[in-house]
Amino acid sequence: MNLDMIYLDMIYLDHAATTPVKPEALQAAWPWLTSDFGNPSSSHELGHRSAVALEQARATVAKFFNVRASEVTFTSGGTESDNLAIIGLALANPRGKHIVSARTEHEAVLSALDFLERMHDFEISWLELDEFGQVLNFETALRPDTTLVSLMIANNEIGTVHDIAHLTNEAHKVGALFHTDAVQAVGWIDLDVKKLGVDALSISGHKFGAPKGSGVLILRAGAKAEPLIHGGGQESGLRSGTENVAWAVAIATALELLAPVDEEAQRVARLRDEFIQKVQQLVPSAKLTGHPINRSPNIASFTLQGVSGEAVLLELERKNVIVSSGSACAAGSDEPSHVLVAIGVETEIAQTAIRFSLAHETTADQLDAAAHALAESVANFI
Structure with missing residues (x-):
């Protein structure tokens, strides 16, 4: 089985979990x-x-x-x-x-x-x-x-x-x-x-x-x-x-x-902000988590009112969009994000969390496709 063919059309947006080896x-x-x-x-x-x-x-x-x-x-x-x-x-x-x-x-x-x-x-x-x-x-x-x-x-x-x-x-x-x-x-x-x-x-x-x-x-x-x-x-x-x-x-x-931080961070941050805006337009229930300005250029995370983050993650994977419902380091845990709980998010809402994390290679077209895939996935559970 050719794994390159399997992942050819994959939009990988889980770079905060791990990145491909250069x-x-x-x-x-x-x-x-x-x-x-x-x-x-x-x-x-x-x-x-x-x-x-x-x-x-x-x-x-x-x-x-x-x-x-x-x-x-x-x-x-x-x-x-x-x-x-x-x-x-x-x-x-x-x-x-x-x-x-x-x-x-x-x-x-x-x-x-x-x-x-x-x-x-x-x-x-x-x-x-x-x-x-x-x-x-x-x-x-x-x-x-x-x-x-x-x-x-x-x-x-x-x-x-x-x-x-x-x-x-x-x-x-x-x-x-x-x-x-x-x-x-x-x-x-x-x-x-x-x-x-x-x-x-x-x-x-x-x-x-x-x-x-x-x-x-x-x-x-x-x-x-x-x-x-x-x-x-x-x-x-x-x-x-x-x-x-x-x-x-x-x-x-x-x-x-790695490219010079200043230029690259600003470029990816612009892509991230456009993606956040697109998600909030297409998915009215999506609420951005974390600081709206003082945030890493590559991370956009949301809670989705009334929808399981894990369920949306699996639906996105069927559409070849790979994301995370939280930290990949809390292996096998069914508990809500300890980070969201620590900042006062209710447990039920914390369980709707989903995280998109970008790479330097992530494109605007990929993010546009991911936003539409998210909207379709959420709609399936409403």
């Missing part, structure tokens, strides 16, 4: 999976070549985020990066056991915080949020014993963007470290770490054209973290285990392929 990233990684298979820690020529490739990839990643190469740690993805940052920083910095975060964070962050609360007696203060998912009481939530703040740049479900540079500055005033989950921001928002001011930043390669299982944690000099994986002391002691050179090369290549 051919250039796969091509760059291939030699390190085949002929150049040496262990970077080995002293022979094969090992040396792998070590050089690993450090070249690290330098490329460092340049993208405007940090030192020594501040780049390769991981298996966003979940590991979030856990290493949150648990690692919390355990290594005993100035206090108070952490500030929001219930709209990714499950990886929420679960890491739950672990610290249950197993290490940390106290978590959950920020108040408005109906768009923006923070209301940040300064008053901070305390002298706050050791860490963790807030994502762009929400993976509703697209709302936080002013991380401002929030980081406020956190640093009380001596707290700041971690941001930037998984959904790569390629869409400027991630100059020096401008953001954060102490730790997590990304996942498969969100922007690198293979699944590739990720990075940026950990600024001076921010100490306890490793989660112990062994040979690779990755400057932060992540033991033989390094995945191929995936490090792939994620570095995928970052290099």
Whole structure:
């Protein structure tokens, strides 16, 4: 069976869940999976070549985020990066056991915080949020014993963007470290770490054209973290285990392929806004979730009054339009979106949610077709 033929006419609008691997990233990684298979820690020529490739990839990643190469740690993805940052920083910095975060964070962050609360007696203060998912009481939530703040740049479900540079500055005033989950921001928002001011930043390669299982944690000099994986002391002691050179090369290549953020973000945001307008014209029951302006350029999410989001998703798939009813990382869950519940959406309404997430390659024609397909799908259930 030819899978290329099956998906030839597919309109894929679930890029916040995962993106196709860029051919250039796969091509760059291939030699390190085949002929150049040496262990970077080995002293022979094969090992040396792998070590050089690993450090070249690290330098490329460092340049993208405007940090030192020594501040780049390769991981298996966003979940590991979030856990290493949150648990690692919390355990290594005993100035206090108070952490500030929001219930709209990714499950990886929420679960890491739950672990610290249950197993290490940390106290978590959950920020108040408005109906768009923006923070209301940040300064008053901070305390002298706050050791860490963790807030994502762009929400993976509703697209709302936080002013991380401002929030980081406020956190640093009380001596707290700041971690941001930037998984959904790569390629869409400027991630100059020096401008953001954060102490730790997590990304996942498969969100922007690198293979699944590739990720990075940026950990600024001076921010100490306890490793989660112990062994040979690779990755400057932060992540033991033989390094995945191929995936490090792939994620570095995928970052290099990204277009300049300012121009591309504005272009895709215009497409997104036209799509939102079209959906609201064709589907009067569709209500945009997340902030109408301060949102990621690539995410348009709605609730559909009186219609199951999952049912609409399946109907759209029959029309070759692939979308999501929420985060793909809450595997197998029948529960409503925790993000929508956290911003005050009633459970019954939250279960009608549907998310469209664009790529740099998404076209206006595809979005027009998707809007009409959504209207037809919703009409089938009314």
